[in-house]
Amino acid sequence: MGFKALCLGLFCALFASHLYISLPDDIEEYWKVVALATIAKTFTFMGMCIERMGIIKYEELVSMLFRLDETQPVSDENVTVMDTEFSGVPVRVYLPKRKSDAPRRAVIYIHGGAFCFGSFKNAGFDSLNRWTANKLDSVVVGVDYRLAPQHHFPVQFEDCLAAVKFFLQDEILAKYGVDPTRICISGDSSGAGLAAGVTQQVQTDTGFKHKIKIQALLYPSLQIIDSYLPSHQENEHGIILPRDLAIKLVSLYLTKDETFVEAMRRNEHMPQESRHLFQFVNWSTLLPEKYRKGYVYTEPILGKHNFSFPGLMDIRISPLLANDSLLQNLPPTYILTCQYDIVRDDGLMYVSRLQNVGVQVTHDHIENGIHAALSFMTPPLYLHVGLRIRDMYISWLDKNL
Numbered sequence: 427m428g429f430k431a432l433c434l435g436l437f438c439a440l441f442a443s444h445l446y447i448s449l450p451d452d453i454e455e456y457w458k459v460v461a462l463a464t465i466a467k468t469f470t471f472m473g474m475c476i477e478r479m480g481i482i483k484y485e486e487l488v489s490m491l492f493r494l495d496e497t498q499p500v501s502d503e504n505v506t507v508m509d510t511e512f513s514g515v516p517v518r519v520y521l522p523k524r525k526s527d528a529p530r531r532a533v534i535y536i537h538g539g540a541f542c543f544g545s546f547k548n549a550g551f552d553s554l555n556r557w558t559a560n561k562l563d564s565v566v567v568g569v570d571y572r573l574a575p576q577h578h579f580p581v582q583f584e585d586c587l588a589a590v591k592f593f594l595q596d597e598i599l600a601k602y603g604v605d606p607t608r609i610c611i612s613g614d615s616s617g618a619g620l621a622a623g624v625t626q627q628v629q630t631d632t633g634f635k636h637k638i639k640i641q642a643l644l645y646p647s648l649q650i651i652d653s654y655l656p657s658h659q660e661n662e663h664g665i666i667l668p669r670d671l672a673i674k675l676v677s678l679y680l681t682k683d684e685t686f687v688e689a690m691r692r693n694e695h696m697p698q699e700s701r702h703l704f705q706f707v708n709w710s711t712l713l714p715e716k717y718r719k720g721y722v723y724t725e726p727i728l729g730k731h732n733f734s735f736p737g738l739m740d741i742r743i744s745p746l747l748a749n750d751s752l753l754q755n756l757p758p759t760y761i762l763t764c765q766y767d768i769v770r771d772d773g774l775m776y777v778s779r780l781q782n783v784g785v786q787v788t789h790d791h792i793e794n795g796i797h798a799a800l801s802f803m804t805p806p807l808y809l810h811v812g813l814r815i816r817d818m819y820i821s822w823l824d825k826n827l
């Protein structure tokens with residue numbers, strides 16, 4: 427009995443110390459975030475244990491969790507909501523019920539989830555898209571692309587592009603009463619990376635008659651070639667998305683090759699031929715001084731492994747790698763970054779690169795913001811910072827779309 431109790435005590439102490447979370451003091455709603463971070467960390471810890479026991483893969487477990495959170499297309503007094511397909515890609519369309527004499531603005535929203543998880547059906551995204559449609563009196567389209575690890579690059583990107591291309595046809599825009607000159611592409615996290623890539627493509631591909639008026643990128647993930655930016659170092663044990671987990675998930679988008687994960691953790695995953703691309707993610711020139719702080723830039727180690735799968739050097743997964751002549755074609759852009767976020771520097775560097783070529787950029791930085799805050803806008807766990815981000819995003823859209 428005493429021995430069992432001792433074991434249990436030891437186990438609990440180990441578990442508690444493993445889960446100990448220290449948060450920055452300026453985090454808003456401190457205890458709520460501690461609870462959230464503890465749940466996330468416990469879940470990840472248990473998920474990894476279960477994976478090691480060979481019961482179920484971590485990513486399958488998380489997918490199940492995301493599916494529990496899915497909603498039906500329910501219309502309300504303001505908005506008609508329906509699920510349909512654009513070119514075989516599932517979409518959820520939100521149409522305001524108010525009478526309108528003129529064609530409406532439209533927002534295409536690409537959800538986040540590290541290329542592996544999530545759906546427009548998730549309560550957080552459904553609530554955001556419904557809110558957008560109602561507040562802006564605009565048509566909103568949520569896009570569900572196929573996910574990793576079942577599907578690899580460029581399937582996720584191609585699905586988003588196909589849905590956008592379908593929507594941008596004259597007869598489809600007319601069917602939904604959309605003004606072709608007032609269309610926005612938005613997304614968050616990996617979805618913002620997809621949104622940025624799709625926008626680059628639409629603006630430069632002569633096959634698209636209608637172009638995008640504006641793009642909104644919320645804590646975007648915009649490159650995979652450098653995994654040791656200052657924000658990666660600062661947020662190694664980040665609240666929602668620690669570095670190891672981010673790398674594990676993004677590598678599932680690229681490949682089944684498990685050796686890649688280790689290489690990316692050591693930032694030794696890029697081949698020699700990629701040397702010329704590092705100028706586009708050179709944080710020693712592209713990050714404002716405030717975020718460079720005491721970090722010392724070191725050249726990446728290239729050619730250690732010579733992985734060669736598609737995507738590694740592709741602007742469709744790393745929109746930050748697009749050259750300046752391509753970036754010049756981009757529409758006015760909203761970028762929101764959060765301080766406590768592993769992908770913070772991707773967003774900050776895109777701000778610099780776009781500004782350097784004269785693209786009009788509005789940048790909001792949330793000093794005490796955390797990654798994925800927008801996903802915590804529905805009970806039981808809703809964060810004030812999520813609502814604030816939503817309101818900043820909506821007010822920019824309202825002024826610029």
Ligand SMILES: *[C@@H]1O[C@H](CO)[C@@H](O)[C@H](O)[C@H]1NC(C)=O
Nearest residue numbers: 502503504505556557560561
């Ligand atoms: C409908 O719109 C009104 C005015 O914006 C708002 O007060 C109300 O809460 C909305 N209804 C729903 C179900 O969102």
Ligand SMILES: *[C@@H]1O[C@H](CO)[C@@H](O)[C@H](O)[C@H]1NC(C)=O
Nearest residue numbers: 704705706708710711723725
């Ligand atoms: C990055 O910028 C620094 C100057 O701040 C320069 O010394 C270095 O060569 C650059 N590296 C690459 C890969 O562009």
Ligand SMILES: *[C@@H]1O[C@H](CO)[C@@H](O)[C@H](O)[C@H]1NC(C)=O
Nearest residue numbers: 697698699728729730731732
């Ligand atoms: C990778 O390729 C470079 C040349 O591009 C070569 O020097 C290096 O030895 C290769 N590394 C491995 C691990 O094969």
Ligand SMILES: *[C@@H]1O[C@H](CO)[C@@H](O)[C@H](O)[C@H]1NC(C)=O
Nearest residue numbers: 630741748749750751752753
């Ligand atoms: C910039 O990139 C585009 C597309 O990747 C390419 O077609 C073009 O030739 C490049 N321009 C320059 C100046 O390198």
